[in-house]
Amino acid sequence: MARADVAVVGAGLAGLTAAIRLAAGGARVHVLATGHAATHWAPGGIDLGALPGAASSQASIDRLAGIDGHPYAFLAGEVPAALAWLRATMGSAGLDLVGDAADPLRAIPTSIGATRLAAVLPDGMAAALPAWAPDETLVICGPAGFRDFWPAAIAANLRREASWRGQSRPERIEAIAVELPGIAGRHNLSGLDLARLFDEPAWRATALDAMARAIEGRVHGPGRIALPAVLGLDDHPAVLAAARARLPFAPFEVALVPPSLPGLRLFAALRSELRRHGGRLQVGEAVRGTIGADGRVAELRATAAAREFVLTAGSVVLATGGIAGGGIVADRPGSLTETVLGLPVDGPEPGHWLLNDPFDPAGQPLESAGVRTDSRLRPVAPGKPGAPLAGNVRIAGSLLAGQRYLRDRCGDGVAIASGSLAARELAGRPPVASQGSVAAIAGGVG
Numbered sequence: 347m348a349r350a351d352v353a354v355v356g357a358g359l360a361g362l363t364a365a366i367r368l369a370a371g372g373a374r375v376h377v378l379a380t381g382h383a384a385t386h387w388a389p390g391g392i393d394l395g396a397l398p399g400a401a402s403s404q405a406s407i408d409r410l411a412g413i414d415g416h417p418y419a420f421l422a423g424e425v426p427a428a429l430a431w432l433r434a435t436m437g438s439a440g441l442d443l444v445g446d447a448a449d450p451l452r453a454i455p456t457s458i459g460a461t462r463l464a465a466v467l468p469d470g471m472a473a474a475l476p477a478w479a480p481d482e483t484l485v486i487c488g489p490a491g492f493r494d495f496w497p498a499a500i501a502a503n504l505r506r507e508a509s510w511r512g513q514s515r516p517e518r519i520e521a522i523a524v525e526l527p528g529i530a531g532r533h534n535l536s537g538l539d540l541a542r543l544f545d546e547p548a549w550r551a552t553a554l555d556a557m558a559r560a561i562e563g564r565v566h567g568p569g570r571i572a573l574p575a576v577l578g579l580d581d582h583p584a585v586l587a588a589a590r591a592r593l594p595f596a597p598f599e600v601a602l603v604p605p606s607l608p609g610l611r612l613f614a615a616l617r618s619e620l621r622r623h624g625g626r627l628q629v630g631e632a633v634r635g636t637i638g639a640d641g642r643v644a645e646l647r648a649t650a651a652a653r654e655f656v657l658t659a660g661s662v663v664l665a666t667g668g669i670a671g672g673g674i675v676a677d678r679p680g681s682l683t684e685t686v687l688g689l690p691v692d693g694p695e696p697g698h699w700l701l702n703d704p705f706d707p708a709g710q711p712l713e714s715a716g717v718r719t720d721s722r723l724r725p726v727a728p729g730k731p732g733a734p735l736a737g738n739v740r741i742a743g744s745l746l747a748g749q750r751y752l753r754d755r756c757g758d759g760v761a762i763a764s765g766s767l768a769a770r771e772l773a774g775r776p777p778v779a780s781q782g783s784v785a786a787i788a789g790g791v792g
């Protein structure tokens with residue numbers, strides 16, 4: 347049996363924000379998660395909010411904060427400090443983030459030749475953020491034969507004016523596929539394979555040289571270069587620096603299909619910060635717990651192959667990601683179940699979970715399902731804000747009810763704001779060993 351001052355369930359942006367901040371404050375923190383989080387699938391920026399017509403994330407946050415029941419209604423004020431903390435923390439782990447909530451939302455090219463709105467991006471993607479000057483060329487450059495990044499198809503789509511959402515766009519778009527050393531004929535090459543190749547100094551020097559020569563032979567004048575997001579995994583800062591030094595124009599990475607390299611780097615930086623502060627991370631097991639008669643959760647249980655793991659904790663942060671993260675499951679008869687503590691779920695009626703068109707810009711109503719809390723992130727029953735269901739539990743991230751994180755692109759902002767607030771709420775609480783009731787239960791279980 348293990349003990350922690352705070353158990354965090356979920357290894358996404360929300361859970362790891364809370365965990366790092368608590369561990370940095372001296373708490374013994376143990377993170378448990380079934381699997382990897384949205385970090386591994388999402389494109390790698392920090393989405394604070396991107397509503398149609400909103401000029402900035404801050405404008406989106408302000409509008410969302412005015413919606414009754416949206417987490418930003420009580421979390422909006424947390425976002426600036428949470429983002430500043432994330433930027434400083436990731437920077438010290440070697441992953442710089444560029445951009446701010448007040449910056450304009452820009453149309454950033456995607457790997458299918460569409461654009462998505464973003465304002466806060468990792469350094470490797472940040473050259474896509476400034477507005478396009480009237481004479482600039484965008485060069486889409488990738489390895490020949492790499493099936494997840496087709497420069498000609500991307501360029502063809504980006505040449506359509508509608509792709510740029512009414513924003514500034516490059517004057518010309520060129521597509522260049524380059525033969526890179528040693529990969530010709532490797533049909534199953536993944537982004538991860540390429541990132542590992544770029545991590546090797548000799549290979550990357552040759553590859554960047556081939557790309558630079560191909561671009562220099564075709565494109566002159568001011569420009570920027572869109573590359574697939576494969577510029578290294580473990581040695582990304584060195585690869586990025588080498589690309590900036592060798593290529594004729596500023597490069598930026600374009601996120602690919604999952605697993606997302608920018609997301610993997612973000613997760614690695616978060617994990618290294620957690621470990622640096624002595625926190626523990628255990629991925630691979632579904633977690634369950636119960637709320638005791640005293641209105642507290644004293645322990646969590648994770649069932650792995652052939653054994654049960656028991657974690658006794660003074661407090662719990664539940665950051666299991668809601669319906670997209672596995673923290674809520676929906677069944678055929680129409681129930682929504684919170685998977686760890688069985689907390690009540692507030693969500694749309696069963697007949698209104700999904701729209702007929704999976705790509706409807708209105709998004710899918712089911713994503714708003716979640717756990718209701720008071721303004722201190724303690725879970726409450728829907729419609730009963732004054733009576734917390736578990737005094738030592740805090741809810742964070744996409745598990746919070748009332749947000750449309752995919753449609754409104756506010757999921758990362760809610761995650762860092764609520765993770766930060768949860769950490770502040772639980773900081774300085776008595777450690778588990780000094781809590782009589784918890785120690786007694788621990789003795790009984792152990």
Ligand SMILES: Cc1cc2nc3c(=O)[nH]c(=O)nc-3n(C[C@H](O)[C@H](O)[C@H](O)COP(=O)(O)OP(=O)(O)OC[C@H]3O[C@@H](n4cnc5c(N)ncnc54)[C@H](O)[C@@H]3O)c2cc1C
Pocket residue numbers: 355356357358359360361362378379380381382383384385387388389393394631632633634665666667668670671672673674685686742743744745751752754755756757758759761
């Ligand atoms: C594929 C995908 C793409 C997304 N893209 C965007 C985007 O572009 N913009 C945006 O704003 N938001 C996006 N989101 C929403 C995203 O969830 C949030 O942006 C934010 O990062 C959520 O962080 P989180 O920590 O709350 O949850 P998640 O990142 O979902 O993490 C949940 C964690 O909880 C764990 N977990 C779940 N159930 C259990 C259990 N019973 N026991 C133990 N562990 C459990 C999971 O394994 C995981 O580690 C996306 C989500 C997904 C799934």
